[in-house]
Amino acid sequence: MESFGNALPNLAAATKIWRQLFDSPDQVAREGFAFMQRKAAEYFPAVAG
Numbered sequence: 001m002e003s004f005g006n007a008l009p010n011l012a013a014a015t016k017i018w019r020q021l022f023d024s025p026d027q028v029a030r031e032g033f034a035f036m037q038r039k040a041a042e043y044f045p046a047v048a049g
Helices: 009-015 025-043
Strands: none
Touching: none
16 A cells, blocks of 8 residues: 655655645555455455455
């Protein structure tokens, strides 16, 4: 899981591609982990169950 943000303001400004996608790093972790769990259950139901 990778989320680009503006933790490095000079780099974010230079690339002009990074923007604030989440309210906090905790939100990235929670939502990213939930996404990975859903995908694992979808593709590997025997393992996830």
